[in-house]
Amino acid sequence: xxxxxxxxxxxxxxxxxxxxxxxxxxxxxxxxxxxxxxxxxxxxxxxxxxxxxxxxxxxxxxxxxxxxxxxxxxxxxxxxxxxxxxxxxxxxxxxxxxxxxxxxxxxxxxxxxxxxxxxxxxxxxxxxxxxxxxxxxxxxxxxxxxxxxxxxxxxxxxxxxxxxxxxxxxxxxxxxxxxxxxxxxxxxxxxxxxxxxxxxxxxxxxxxxxxxxxxxxxxxxxxxxxxxxxxxxxxxxxxxxxxxxxxxxxxxxxxxxxxxxxxxxxxxxxxxxxxxxxxxxxxxxxxxxxxxxxxxxxxxxxxxxxxxxxxxxxxxxxxxxxxxxxxxxxxxxxxxxxxxxxxxxxxxxxxxxxxxxxxxxxxxxxxxxxxxxxxxxxxxxxxxxxxxxxxxxxxxx
Numbered sequence: 118x119x120x121x122x123x124x125x126x127x128x129x130x131x132x133x134x135x136x137x138x139x140x141x142x143x144x145x146x147x148x149x150x151x152x153x154x155x156x157x158x159x160x161x162x163x164x165x166x167x168x169x170x171x172x173x174x175x176x177x178x179x180x181x182x183x184x185x186x187x188x189x190x191x192x193x194x195x196x197x198x199x200x201x202x203x204x205x206x207x208x209x210x211x212x213x214x215x216x217x218x219x220x221x222x223x224x225x226x227x228x229x230x231x232x233x234x235x236x237x238x239x240x241x242x243x244x245x246x247x248x249x250x251x252x253x254x255x256x257x258x259x260x261x262x263x264x265x266x267x268x269x270x271x272x273x274x275x276x277x278x279x280x281x282x283x284x285x286x287x288x289x290x291x292x293x294x295x296x297x298x299x300x301x302x303x304x305x306x307x308x309x310x311x312x313x314x315x316x317x318x319x320x321x322x323x324x325x326x327x328x329x330x331x332x333x334x335x336x337x338x339x340x341x342x343x344x345x346x347x348x349x350x351x352x353x354x355x356x357x358x359x360x361x362x363x364x365x366x367x368x369x370x371x372x373x374x375x376x377x378x379x380x381x382x383x384x385x386x387x388x389x390x391x392x393x394x395x396x397x398x399x400x401x402x403x404x405x406x407x408x409x410x411x412x413x414x415x416x417x418x419x420x421x422x423x424x425x426x427x428x429x430x431x432x433x434x435x436x437x438x439x440x441x442x443x444x445x446x447x448x449x450x451x452x453x454x455x456x457x458x459x460x461x462x463x464x465x466x467x468x469x470x471x472x473x474x475x476x477x478x479x480x481x482x483x484x485x486x487x488x489x490x491x492x493x494x495x496x497x498x499x500x501x502x503x504x505x506x507x508x509x510x511x512x513x514x
Contacts, residue, residue: 362467
């Protein structure tokens with residue numbers, strides 16, 4: 118945990134808010150998050166709540182780099198790990214909305230190279246399966262972990278997205294492993310969370326549109342939604358206001374501290390490498406809650422949003438929609454105390470994020486941390502239950 122001096126410093130962190138709530142309500146939520154932030158010993162945090170389909174409050178707490186003491190502000194971008202996946206899915210669903218793709222077509226009808234599970238080579242893998250983690254493709258972490266640039270100077274991965282996906286799934290590819298890159302079960306018959314499915318989704322966007330994945334997402338998703346401080350690649354960020362990841366470490370005496378990590382990347386980046394702010398990411402939830410409209414103007418059809426939020430394979434994955442999951446917190450006690458809302462979490466080295474929303478009440482919650490995911494029951498409960506619940510309560514619903 119922090120020293121006394123650090124805790125005093127944390128008590129005077131910069132807090133910036135935008136609020137349509139009463140002043141007393143805004144002050145209450147600021148005080149709540151500041152206190153819980155210090156109790157948990159987090160390094161830096163952004164949080165936001167959405168009320169009636171609009172951003173109603175957001176706050177900044179702590180440091181983007183605990184060694185320098187640089188405070189987080191409105192424009193500080195956080196790496197959000199797997200909370201990026203609903204955004205990649207939205208890119209696909211934009212193409213679906215325009216009639217440019219069929220979610221149930223064999224992905225090989227679009228790809229310039231063939232991907233199949235060698236254990237079931239005759240079985241089709243569809244885009245819908247990629248987006249619902251039912252494709253039978255697997256993450257081989259013995260291959261993926263060393264490709265993080267953390268130990269090679271940080272920055273974006275030098276391996277192009279399409280080249281990496283091909284090398285991972287094509288026989289004789291540098292990263293191909295017929296056993297560990299593919300599940301034993303047939304496509305569409307089981308759920309197994311797979312980051313690499315979203316890397317393929319990124320390649321599909323490139324093939325179908327003819328644009329590099331980050332360019333398509335910037336022009337067709339981020340700009341129309343007003344997400345002007347959101348980026349896939351570190352090289353594209355025009356400023357240095359980036360929250361550094363912090364990894365919680367423990368020495369031989371059991372004392373803990375945070376190690377400041379480099380800003381890093383990986384070749385399968387469509388599955389988790391967005392850097393953004395809570396106010397930008399709120400535009401994604403607003404789109405979900407306002408049935409596909411941005412400031413009253415249709416971005417995608419209402420039916421497309423409904424399709425994203427619909428359970429896709431109830432007999433196989435009873436809580437899995439397109440990217441969003443109604444069982445994201447995976448504990449019966451959590452859902453004994455809380456309703457099942459579409460949600461997503463994200464975890465990467467030095468990063469932990471969570472977002473969820475209630476489509477009926479048009480409310481939502483977003484939390485970004487620039488430190489490693491909580492490991493104790495108390496801090497896990499604080500982040501994934503208490504803080505989320507407090508944000509949803511702020512809507513007054």
